[in-house]
Amino acid sequence: MADKSTLWVWQNVYEPTQKNGKWVVYYRNTQTNKWAEESFDVHEDAFDFYYKKTKELTDYYNVFLRELGVKPK
DSSP: OOOHHHHHHHHHBOOOEEETTEEEEEEEOTTTOSEEEEEESSHHHHHHHHHHHHHHHHHHHHHHHHHHTSSOO
């Protein structure tokens, strides 16, 4: 079973979808806690951004847990 960071990230970033002929990635901004979107013309660029954002959110979640003292360093 996946750890909780995977579930949290899955709830905060969505795989690229098409909208008006462009590829769009929806994600939750960690600073403002609001949904944002990035548009791309090329499918590969959208997935590169998606994987980068997934890694960034996973790192953010794990650092958050370490700062709370829930997860050891």
